[in-house]
Amino acid sequence: MARTAIEALKPGDVLKTDVTAGDGRFLMPRGAQLSQNHIRYLEGFGVTAVDIEDDARDPAEIAARAADPEVRALSGDYCRERFALVDRSLPAAAALFDLCVTRLAWRIAAKGDGFLAKPPIEEQIRQMPAGLRENTGAPGELLSRDVKLVSLPEVFLRINQALQDPASTTGHIADLIGMDPSLSAILLKIVNSAFYSRALRAARHQFPAKVDSLSRAVALVGSSQLGVLALGVSVLSRFDDIPAGLIDMKSFWRHSIFCGILARMLAEKRRASEGEHFFVAGLLHDIGRLIFYRHYPVLSGETLVAARVRKMSLTEAEREIMGFDHAVIGGLLLKKWNYPSSLEKSVRFHHEPGAVLIIDEPAVVHVADCITVALDMGSSGECLVPPLIPEAWDNAGVAPEELSPLALAAMGQCDEIFAAFFPDEA
Ligand SMILES: [Fe+2]
Ligand SMILES: [Fe+2]
Known part of the structure; x- marks a missing residue:
């Protein structure tokens, strides 16, 4: 394996192993193709040498092709369309746009531009089984009709109760989680992943090997944080019957997981203590769409077509066609489940964070x-990057130069978390 000094790195080199800082902080995943900015970023953390692939597909050639004006122009045109609703005069939006153009140019240079052509949405919808005419009514009525969805399995009800009971002991939540073997297995995989690499390194003396029991997981993550993660995981199995054709479920969960990972990283940056809350809020932010896809497949098809044809946001199309959007119904579902109100509010207001007094989460x-939408990391159906709310960006405190390393680090964690949730599909 080639160990390369930081001064000898060139843009286009590909990391062979994950890179961490001296304090164990995860910096970049293996497989990342380095830009000059990335190299400077690693230097900034005191990294002196990294392992790089010596048999990557001629990275210099890919780098040259990615910089080709024609490839940049193609990438720019595609990204401009996707940013149609975004005010790119905002510095954060301009930085995000540049990052997306660069990333897409790399993808085109490495894979060709075939993946840019998507089948027309109308064709996808036509292939769906015909449905009955649907009347949405009020959001509350929709949920009261879906008894199966609204009633959570016993184990999650009890975890939820324990989380909200100040008298509940640490061991109690671990015992409850232990009642569900598949839930325990997923949580242990997450706890052993790059998601917790920093915490694992910091606690090396305590956990010399893998975290292989719930009691160790609780010691590492904390019982209430593990309980919140369990509540997030519980939702996945509630949506395994979405009609085919409307949405690629693998892509939906990739979008959700990536958003959760980023939300947790942003929260960590702001030194918020409950990172798992943010991860679960990101994981669940678009579940309202799954309720739409399941109950109103025909109307959902219409919203997807309207958003694409009229170049409007899918959220706006939902409001117009359904009468309310996915954030309303998602928030309401979390309320019915009695989930912590911070989670409910994060889901309910993720498209209008200014509508609540405490806009943080x-x-x-x-x-x-x-x-997540801008980087095209999976999709919940939305094609256009949502209009960015400047106050929310100010609140998140992401400097333009931090965007690229942040995105790369999240990409490095996404596959592992996805594999923990869906071992058969990763
Ligand atoms: Fe989303
Ligand atoms: Fe959304």
Whole structure:
């Protein structure tokens, strides 16, 4: 394996192993293709040498092709369309746009431009089984009709109760989680992933090997944080019957997981103590869309077509066609489940964080969602980057030069968390 001094790195080099700082902080994932900015970023953290691939597909050639004016122009045109609703005079939006143009130019240079052509949405919708005409009514009526969705399995009800009971002991939540073997397995995989690499390194003396029991997981993450993660995981199995054709579920969960990882990183940057809350808020932010896709597949098809054809945001199309948007119904579902109110508000207000007095959590999810859509990391159906809310960006405190390393670090964690949730599909 080639160990390369930081001074000898060139843009286009590909990392062979994850890079961490001296204090264990995760910096960049293996597989990342380095730009000059990335190299400077690593230097800034005191990294002196890294392992790089010596057999990567001629990275210099890919770098040259990515810089080709024709490739840049193609990437720029595509990104301009996706940023149609965004005010790019905002510095954060301009930085996000530049990052997306560069990333897309790299993808085109490495893979060709075939992946840019998507089948027309109308064709996708036509392939769906015909449905009955649907009347949405009020959001509350919709949920009261779905008894299966509204009633959570016993184990999650009890975890939720324990989380909100100040008298509950640390061991109690671990015991409850332990009642569900598949939940325990998912949580242990997450706790052993790059998601917790920093905490794992810091606690090396305590956990010399893998965290292989819930009691160790609780010691590392904290029982209430593990309980919140369990509540997030519980939702996945509630939506395994979405009609095919409307949404690629793998892509939906990738979007959700990436948004959750970014939300957690943004929260960590602001030194918020409950990172798992932010992860779960990101994970669940668009679940209202799954309720739409399941109950109103025909109207959902219409919203997808309207958003694409009229170049409007899918959220706006939902308001017009359904009468309310996915954030309203998602927030309401979390309320029915009695989930912590911070989670409910993050989901309910992620497209309008200014609507609540304390905008912190919804604002973080809003920013994470905008970056996730912009980078095309999975999709919940939205094609256009949501209009960025300047106050939310100010609140998140992401400097333009931090965007690229932040996105890269999140990409490095996404596959592992996805594999923990869906081991058969990763
Ligand atoms: Fe959303
Ligand atoms: Fe989203």
